[in-house]
Amino acid sequence: MPPDRVFGLIERVIKKNTTICEPEEYYKIIEEYSVLKVLGKDWHAYDWKAAVQNIIKPPGTWHFQFNPTKRFLITRDHSQKIALIQEEANYRINLGMARSVCKKSKRILSIAPKKLVSGRTVNNDKKQSINRLLTNHYGPDWKSLQNLIFYKDAMENNIIQTGSSTMTEEFICDQTPVDDTRFV
Numbered sequence: 001m002p003p004d005r006v007f008g009l010i011e012r013v014i015k016k017n018t019t020i021c022e023p024e025e026y027y028k029i030i031e032e033y034s035v036l037k038v039l040g041k042d043w044h045a046y047d048w049k050a051a052v053q054n055i056i057k058p059p060g061t062w063h064f065q066f067n068p069t070k071r072f073l074i075t076r077d078h079s080q081k082i083a084l085i086q087e088e089a090n091y092r093i094n095l096g097m098a099r100s101v102c103k104k105s106k107r108i109l110s111i112a113p114k115k116l117v118s119g120r121t122v123n124n125d126k127k128q129s130i131n132r133l134l135t136n137h138y139g140p141d142w143k144s145l146q147n148l149i150f151y152k153d154a155m156e157n158n159i160i161q162t163g164s165s166t167m168t169e170e171f172i173c174d175q176t177p178v179d180d181t182r183f184v
Contacts, residue, residue: 006033006034009033010029010030010032010033010034013029013032014026014029017029019137021147021148021150021151022147022149022150023150039118040118040119044115044116044118045115045116045118046113046114046115046116047113047114047115047116048111048113050113050114051111051112051113051114052111054103054106055102055103055106055107055108055110055111056101056102056103056106057101057102057103062085062101063097063099063101064087064096065087068089069087069088069089070088070089070090070091071087071088071090071091072085072086072087072088073085073086073087073088073094073096073098074086075098077100081107081108081109082100082102082107082108083100083101083102083108084098084099084100085098085099085100085101086098086099122154122155127155130151130154130155131155134148134151
């Protein structure tokens with residue numbers, strides 16, 4: 001089943017629900033059609049960009065140009081423990097020379113990305129907007145309602161936590177096979 005169809009099925013169910021208050025409600029809907037992995041709970045994000053900046057040369061200073069390149073060969077030199085990249089302008093002929101793209105005296109093995117902190121801060125304008133919306137929809141005592149604890153915590157802690165309660169943009173979906181006969 002193509003991913004567009006999965007998202008279409010999920011979207012159809014979400015549109016039928018008039019009110020979805022908690023991220024867990026989205027999780028239940030998405031789990032009906034795919035495998036759900038929640039950021040901070042099932043997997044963690046790492047800051048690869050910052051980790052690589054100290055080790056790898058900027059791509060503009062590499063020993064080849066990207067535009068004419070049709071094939072990249074990445075090899076590992078076991079004696080020096082470095083990664084080598086070779087570019088090829090053709091698919092069938094190996095004419096290029098493999099060289100390291102690491103900075104001097106740096107090795108690929110020394111890349112150690114740090115785990116990113118999950119969660120987002122909520123600015124005051126957003127807090128006021130959420131408060132106004134929830135007050136209009138549920139009344140002035142919306143903070144005492146059990147199904148709105150996620151929003152209460154976000155307003156009081158000034159952060160939207162990931163893990164057990166996550167915003168809907170912070171998950172990934174893997175397609176689960178619905179019918180094996182559709183695959184070739």
